[in-house]
Amino acid sequence: MTSLAVTGHMDLTEESVPLVRAALRELLAQYSDDLTGVSCIAAGSDSLFAEEVTALGGRLVVVIPSRDYRARKVKPDHAPVFDHLIQAADDVVTLPHETANRAAYEAANAEVLKRADRLVAVWDGAPPSGKGGGTADTVEEAHAAGLPVDVVWPDGATRRG
Template identity: 80%
Template sequence: MTKLAVTGHMDLTEESVPLVRAALRELLEPYREDLTGISCIAAGADALFAEEVIGLGGRLVVVIPSQDYRQAKVKPDHAAVFDQLVEAAVEVLVMPQETANRAAYEAANRTLLARAERLVAVWDGTLPSGKGGGTADVVEEARAAGLAVDVVWPPGTARRG
C-alpha cells in the first residue's frame, strides 16, 4: 500500500483548480492499484487531492486538526465537499486539540507525515512564514524527516490575492 500525504495552498484561483486537479491525477495514477491518500481535507489542495484519490479507487484517511474544526473552520461553500470526503474515508482521525489553531494544524501535519511514505505538495515554492503550520513548513518537515516530496504547481497555477 503506497501512502501519500498532501499539503497545499487553500487559496488557489478558480482557473487553477482544473490545472492542479489534472496534475494530481497524473501524479497519483501510477499508484492507483495500491493507493492510500492522507489529507486534512481543507478547501483547496487538500480536498482536490482527496477527491482524486477516491476517483482513482484509492483509500482516503482523513486527519481533522481539532474537535471544533468542522464548526469553526469549514466555510459554507466547502461544507458539502468536506462532509462527502469524511463519509468516503476509510479512517477519520480527529486530533485531540479542542480548538482549531496553529498548534492543532502543526499536530495534524505531524500525524500526516508520520503515516506517509511520500508527501505531495501543491506549493508555489514560497518560503516558510515563520508562523508554522503552513505548506512550506510541512515541506521542510517532510524533507528533514527524509520523506520524498513531489511538488505540484503546473504552469498557469496561481493563488488568490
C-alpha cells in the same frame, strides 16, 4: 501499498483548480494499484487531492486537526465537499485538540507525515511565512524526516491575492 500525504495551498484561484486537479490525477495514477491518501481535507489542494484519491479507487485517511474544526473552520461553500470526503473516508482521525489553532494545524501536519511514505506538495515554492503550520513548513518537515516530496505546481497555477 503506497501512502501519500498532501500539503498545499488553500487559496488557489478558480482558474488553477482544473490545472491542479489534472496534475494531481496524473501523479496519483502512478500509484493507483494500491494507493492510500492522507489528507486534512481543507479547502483547496487538500480536498482536490482527496477527491482524486477516491476517484482512482484509493483508500482515504482523513486527519481532522481539532474537535471543533468542522464547526469553526469549514466555510459554508466548502462544507458539502468536506462532508462528502468524511463519508468517503476509510478512516477519520480527529486529533485531541479542542480548538482549531496553529498548534492543532501543526499537529495535524505532523500526523499526516507520520502516516505517509511520500508527501505531495501543491506548492508554489514560496518560503515559510514564519507563522508555522503552512505548506512550506510541512515540506521542510518532510525533508527533515527523509520523506520524498513530489511538488505539484502546474504551469498557469496561481493563488488568490
